[in-house]
Amino acid sequence: MAEKELKTPLLDELENGPWPSFVREIKKSAAKNAMARETLGQLERSYEDRISHWKHGGLVGVMGYGGGVIGRYSDLPEEFPEVAEFHTYRVNQPSGWFYTSEALRTICDIWEKHGSGLTNMHGSTGDIILLGSKTEALEPCFADLTEAGWDLGGSGSDVRTPSCCVGPGRCEWACYDTLAACYDITQTYQDELHRPMFPYKYKFKFAGCPNDCVAAIARSDMSIIGTWKDSIQIDQDEVRAYAASGVDIEAEVVELCPTGCISWDGEKLVIDNSECVKCMHCINVLPKALAPGKERGATILIGAKAPIVGGALLSSVFVPFIEMEPPFEEIKELAEAIWDVWGEYGKNRERVGEFIQRVGLGNFLEEIGLEPVPEMIAHPRTNPYIFFDEELEEDEDE
Amino acid sequence: MAEKELKTPLLDELENGPWPSFVREIKKSAAKNAMARETLGQLERSYEDRISHWKHGGLVGVMGYGGGVIGRYSDLPEEFPEVAEFHTYRVNQPSGWFYTSEALRTICDIWEKHGSGLTNMHGSTGDIILLGSKTEALEPCFADLTEAGWDLGGSGSDVRTPSCCVGPGRCEWACYDTLAACYDITQTYQDELHRPMFPYKYKFKFAGCPNDCVAAIARSDMSIIGTWKDSIQIDQDEVRAYAASGVDIEAEVVELCPTGCISWDGEKLVIDNSECVKCMHCINVLPKALAPGKERGATILIGAKAPIVGGALLSSVFVPFIEMEPPFEEIKELAEAIWDVWGEYGKNRERVGEFIQRVGLGNFLEEIGLEPVPEMIAHPRTNPYIFFDEELEEDEDE
Amino acid sequence: MAVAQRKTDIGPPDYRQFLHPVIKKNYGKWKYHEIPEPGVMVHVAESGDRIYTVRAGTPRLLSIESIRLFADLADRYSGGYLRWTSRHNVEFLLDDPKNIEPLKKELNDHGYPIGGTGNSISSIVHTQGWVHCHSSASDASGVVKAVMDQLYERFTTMDLPAKLRVAYACCLNMCGAVHCSDIAILGVHTKPPTINHEDLPKMCEVPTLVSSCPTGAIRPATVDGKQSVEVEDEQCMYCGNCYTVCPAMQINNAESDGISIWVGGKVSNARTEPKFSKLAIPYLPNNPPRWPEVVDAVVNLVEVYAKHARKHERMGEWIERIGWPRFFELTGIPFTKYHIDDFKHAGETFKRSTHLKHTH
């Protein structure tokens, strides 16, 4: 089959049009690599049949690791023997997806040697995805990767590859060092990352400010989102310059502040910082004039996940404000406390956000040893179904 | 015991203070009536013991009716034999709680003859509550009531006594005739009101406008709330008069409009009625200047209830706009269609709001024969768990 | 057992016979209203006719003696026409404004205060309590009387930011609109039911009883050879639903019953959508005859609200503007794990954004 000329009329359609074409990418590799060629062939079949031709992965991986490789098999192995086994590696990306050309070439060379030559830059979790490896290639490829300084990321019921926004690397709004925090946490939890031992996956994401450029609040069991406590820094000259240049400060800034805490008299922008909820909007619109305050740190939120199976969750506030200095001890203490409780009482395939809903946030906090604070909730309960402790402490509510 | 002098030191405390005292009320009747006196005695015991001394009611009522009487027995019958049986009648109030002195005296006379002389004017559902009757008095009291033109209201799993706001009787904002609608529905459903045959209770409440002075949206399975479709009527002279008299139109009206659809230049109030959500606020603040539009009717909402047992519900939109003319056929058709479906599939003690949540509003609408409209929802579903019909009609979504 | 002559299903009397002639004439043709003073309203019809309303507070629990008094007052001042409101205030409907003052004076002399209009605290909607109900965790009328004695001036004046609706219910059945009130006072049981295994088999059906429990805390069990049930204490949140369906599940408990306080609900659609009340204070002790802890808590809430809210801002609207953290700060109410929802849709109440005011 690999010999026959490969006809892909349906996929060829997708070489047209202005947007860069993944088909062209596959063909680039296919020119030299049989696995890539058969990927194309099988994909064309999927386009004809309107169905995936991949089967479930079995347990494949590298020795000593429980995660980092996603097993995959073709359901047309006779026709496409080269991709009969077609596993992916999740290679842990560097913080912030920063590279040098040299680093990239190293990865390309290794992947040319051991795999299909196809990648995802990057997977949704953040990894470098090396797409399509045979089982026999796994160990040698892994050896070459680690030799060159690269390691695998997570998969299965483990810590998943943490990721972070560009942060202090290039952003003026980073309220803490996202790159350092992401790297430190990744290194600290190598064991938890490589050896699944949780009820289900556990994702960390680090965003430098409430803009959340890494979608932490939507996709991570532990979302660490930068913020500040004190007053927004204002350069009044620059505000006036924006106004002069045509920005309608009233309509674009004042009226869109969610708490209505900004006023502008044409000369001076005044912010009632005690009402500000640190949403970033005014700063976003006037980057030269405004900046987050100086007393910076992060809000820790927990429990985000996709809908399977109880419904999607956004993370919810766990620690309203925390200082973020290396070695990030509080984050680690919190994460480990969570793993202890969830590890003991969590059900199989129950994300921590679901677990908390099941056992009750109040009870969970007691187990973790955190005080409940009203910042954790949108509003207090509306239903009267309170589980009172054995002994009611009356004066608790005086 | 009824002979002994009655000491009520705890309750006597509640004769002090400026607010009218229910203890004084009980004493007024107790002066002439032994049941009232023992009510006071048993209540004093509850104040001492910090617990109710009433027991569950059994099945008591008047012949042919299944509702309208709440049975009640003392758990201290030896001590308080006069209130050993202490049932209440729910007497159906007239629409809007309008009375003449004569009508009231008739009720008082009947109640002097047959009961404790104590009442609630009125019960939370709206009835005149005659508080405390012996079992043997039920039939004669009922005979006298009906003879005088009064009938019982609902209790148990039936239509409950409908109630309504004062509406066109005294309110300039009534968008339909709440008094007439309430009366008509009550008369039409005498059978459903008196003979429980539903899975659970079913309450109607009629409010003339979105101010909802009868709390329909919070407390009725079918909430009929007046509204309008066209433009708010404005008398600009009166707006200016309010402004002149010191009302801050900008702060009190414009800025508090939930959709921001009002503007005021000091001379003229302009409302973008296509954005207005008919919340009433501007009209409430400027009653002389503004009034609901002329194309009036009601929004029908369904399913409100208290928290037992699945959690409280507010009613939700069922028909966004309906004209409200006698004989209120649409309301009746809807109510009956609901009773059919809920009556057939509802579980025991399952309110219609809970039932709809269980079977799905979409399915419920299909059963009732109503088209789904986006006004029924706050927003479309966020979870992807769609139960598709057998055959997907593709063009449905073109 | 002939039903013969006996009348049934006649329904309530036709309200039209009870309408004041001015109302009949101007029915549905009202133009506007004014509230010249607390408790007094004038509604002006398109015809120019006016109807004056004098509103008085009552304890709701009325002796027929008092109703007769109202009837007499109506005869003397309002042509015999009167009504009650949806919050059990009595309203006299007058066509002659000269009758307002004498009527007010008589009502006041008899102890019925004039007020409850506009931005006031109107009467507390409430329930039966120990006067009539079997499941009440506290009395209703007594708590209401104690609270209103302290809020009296809020009834007779109108200088709150907006209407403030207080409601009381004596158990979780919440007979009223406690679940949507600016301030709700709610009797709560805080211990699982005590089971009378003697009576249970006689009085109740076990399957119905088992299925009545929203948390599945009740299980069938054989006790002393009889078919009965047992309650998994850990799972019980004391709703009393089992007691409603089975008298042998005694939920009342003199030691542990008490009162909780809820805030920020509303019913009207004015400005913001209707809202549920939210938990402010999970538990206060049951302290008859004057429930001082409850009275203090309510007065504190009213005063903090009165001081901080903006004009036209209902309790819940004010709290949403300032945020719950500040609400707890300003009122001095401690935040506890009980405030965090852990019932069915608990997760919906968690704060799922970084919109926080970090100020302390």
Place this chain on the structure above:
Amino acid sequence: MAVAQRKTDIGPPDYRQFLHPVIKKNYGKWKYHEIPEPGVMVHVAESGDRIYTVRAGTPRLLSIESIRLFADLADRYSGGYLRWTSRHNVEFLLDDPKNIEPLKKELNDHGYPIGGTGNSISSIVHTQGWVHCHSSASDASGVVKAVMDQLYERFTTMDLPAKLRVAYACCLNMCGAVHCSDIAILGVHTKPPTINHEDLPKMCEVPTLVSSCPTGAIRPATVDGKQSVEVEDEQCMYCGNCYTVCPAMQINNAESDGISIWVGGKVSNARTEPKFSKLAIPYLPNNPPRWPEVVDAVVNLVEVYAKHARKHERMGEWIERIGWPRFFELTGIPFTKYHIDDFKHAGETFKRSTHLKHTH
């Protein structure tokens, strides 16, 4: 089986070795940024230093040939320094603004468009589809390519009211942030799984399988004498969770798999709190290679939004302002019963007020 020399648990390389010298020097000391043109940014440090970014779109699925190309371009124009963004665009980090134009030209010549900054549509975050995943209801890269071909100009310009984030996922597992995107395209199965009773007993544990179903649609059953399961079709909503835990529960179906469209989600805390995406179109057919129905639907949504939203208003913020009824009206999308939630917290999505715009 000695692990000996083999390195493990070394973690990713230290990012610091990959930072451009200007970044290293000004790390954490950035003052402000500007976007002089689509796809080009300049970040100015407190020191006055500047770093220029040129951002190019990619298909995410990259051949090592293309990565080597990027490496070459980086060597020639950005000192060898580059990064990827969280939406798989590639960014070259330049200290010399003179290199911007030639770099742009070369990228364009190789077919990689410059843009994705500011109020544009950046690259579509997506998943594996038929390229690698077993549970995909549709391809990922193909749909994305077809859609982006039509939205190309929205990538290279910045004249939308705000950022517009599009995401794609090929099944309900939603690998990405589809559940919080301005526009989400989601592959859906619409029929219950087909059970391979032959393989099931060999491959899967029945209890795990039964408990994997969120609606309890799966029950143990004996088929042809073998221990297997059956699915109550009425209760299945095709989530595919059973297929994830058991390959014998084939969920893919060439006839009935298709695509749904969701709108109005967001992640940032800017102005409004993060929001979930909501259902816009329940089902469109799977039509490779160009999915015209899906492309049209997305383009329509973008155009209606672009025309009606106010400046800085994200899709969801716009819809909340105008209300869902008007959204359906403006987009011409029919409202069906599928839009009404009927899953767990369904009731929370009902309209529980009379805040309605009655205009037609």
